[in-house]
Amino acid sequence: MNKMYSYEQLYAFTKGIFICMGCSEKDADTATISLLSADLRGIESHGVARLSGYIRLWEVGRVNATPDIRVIHETPSTAVVDGDAGLGLVVAPYAMQMAIEKAKMVGTGWVAVKHSNHFGIAGQHAMMALPHDMIGMAMTNASALVAPTFSVEKLLGTNPIAVAIPAGSEPPFVADFATTTAANGKLEILQRKNEAVPNGWVQTQDGKPTNDAHALKNGGALLPLGGDREHGSHKGYALGAIVDIFSGVLSGANFGPWVPPFPAYVPMPDQLPGEGIGHFFGAMRIDAFRSTDEFKSNMDKWIRRFREAKPVEGESKIIIPGDPEREMELDRRANGIPLGNAVLEDLQAIGKKYDLQLG
């Protein structure tokens, strides 16, 4: 049912849309690269499938296509960036680049961002540090879909954390994960199939455990990594909270239940304590700690030892974080990116509206 498109086809179409929104040539390029990195790496829920969502946010005035992105506070190793309601896809690379520049000067750089929007996949921004022989970190808060341990109410987003660490002859270590048991995208797959979800993924509107894939849609909540208290959900809750505080409270963005929703038709929360959504980025120069060569040689040793460990029955190997996404990207750059019917229809409708041809 999937139709294949080359990266170049999707790039041309997506960039064209951002140009139609009023983005500069450079911003349209940056936004497209950020967005399509999700499709390349197999995280389809965050790629072109969301393009129409970004457009709707722009149509209702919640995304500013020509933002004045600027630093509003800084020290040698830190900055706060005001995204001026720009696309997170553009604001995030700006802020990550600033973290990298600070790391060049004083060893590490840490940048909190307010007044931004959804930034695509965290891993893409964290990976910007790798060519500089730096460790990169990226995180963001998001609108509340997650109930903390013991809570009926949804107070946290899926709040992902990404950490990218360079290696030597091995490929880099790239972890990028939501702080929930399962990402929303995985839940949606089971919803479409009408299948039961495992324990610990969601709870009902009343805060009861459930295996109903439709529970979130029906007023329930996603659960923090761990699922319930007995399985460590207080740890997943703490992680999601740390991401929320670093991204939202440290920057002056919104936080907790006040983070603006992605769907443009969902009303904004009342009495916002901050501006837009928040991100947090970090870059640490390897040679601010030890010789880059020694570090990389030890990272290679780390990666090989883990990859060569004895697997459990039925599994062929231990996975190094980032391996599946890198393999997916190689494949999709060579063989194209599959689009399902729903996404394809969505893109065709956009193309019609903005007079752009897909492929």
Place this chain on the structure above:
Amino acid sequence: MNKMYSYEQLYAFTKGIFICMGCSEKDADTATISLLSADLRGIESHGVARLSGYIRLWEVGRVNATPDIRVIHETPSTAVVDGDAGLGLVVAPYAMQMAIEKAKMVGTGWVAVKHSNHFGIAGQHAMMALPHDMIGMAMTNASALVAPTFSVEKLLGTNPIAVAIPAGSEPPFVADFATTTAANGKLEILQRKNEAVPNGWVQTQDGKPTNDAHALKNGGALLPLGGDREHGSHKGYALGAIVDIFSGVLSGANFGPWVPPFPAYVPMPDQLPGEGIGHFFGAMRIDAFRSTDEFKSNMDKWIRRFREAKPVEGESKIIIPGDPEREMELDRRANGIPLGNAVLEDLQAIGKKYDLQLG
């Protein structure tokens, strides 16, 4: 069955033991405060119950009571500290203080430590940042008890992460958790009671899921937060790996399966790639990002909103990370610290050997 001791009684006894080891007055004080913070905060597995373990490490020459702790590499925002095989209980506060000093100068400070030993509870070190209106972070690797997702072999420690964040009139947010589904201490409690453990805590020697509390002792492994792939264990594995790499690879300490074991009778791994165990500390000045008053006022708002959320049936409230430990500490400072029979006998045997009276 428990006997109560005042903090002062345990302090005098424990400090006396460290003095007997040959620690300086100042180091003995620091080590005692680090160690007993675990008993005060209700994490008994990391407190005086481990004192005899530290002594045995010193007896076999793996702990140096008079270390030359020193900075071997630095930039304005980073440092690497060589702990010279000192007690982690002493090395960690030294390194955390250095992170704080760097944050005073350039906004943030990040210190990786090699050649150290077990540092007690991570939260205690992270909390050193709070009186300076800074966010504190502390993590450490530890000997391998944890099997990554799909692995039969144990390659990671329980690798805890602590993050302490100041608030205004509310108490601080203090998260401190192992990156496993359950800490080893909780497993030991069920072992003693001979009770089954929940799914996702441990696996057998062959890498099979089990509810046997004795599985770890019998060659099995603890499991990363999440438990299995379906419940997100690849995320807990990634977190534990990040802690291992920041603490071990960035510093030049050992990492993965090469981290030295805590029990002195367990032989050291062969062909060590580094020195001792590793830690990683961070301090971020709040006012390197925004006005401290604004931040604290928003943290109060964050904390109150979460604390006042509607709880699920059967629970009275949503817990803010750090609440239970702080309440425990208030109680134990006022009413004493309970010691079980096994710990008491252990301490009495130490007291006899070193001619020190407990209480």
